[in-house]
Amino acid sequence: MDYCVRSLSFLYRRTTRASDRLAELKPTGMLRSPLFFAQTALLGVLLALMFAPGYLPHEQWAVAAYLVVLVIALVALLFVRRALKWRYPI
Secondary structure, rough: OOHHHHHHHHHHHHHHHHHHHHHHHHHHOHHOHHHHHHHHHHHHHHHHHHHHHHHHOOOHHHHHHHHHHHHHHHHHHHHHHHHHEEEHHO
């Protein structure tokens, strides 16, 4: 029960502070950047990959393909985040 309360309080705190973060990023133009859209899409892919192992067949090629796609998504996400930090040093 304590874990649930902590998780919900963390999510509440993150959502209440999100508007401050968006107000800070808006004047820089970062929210309209194609890099920002790429980062958001890669985060969606990463979220989908988190739920994918439950639906994978238990064959070696499927697990290997899943791990390759996961590594590619993580590396791409790291490169896009680094490019965003370089372009918009906030």
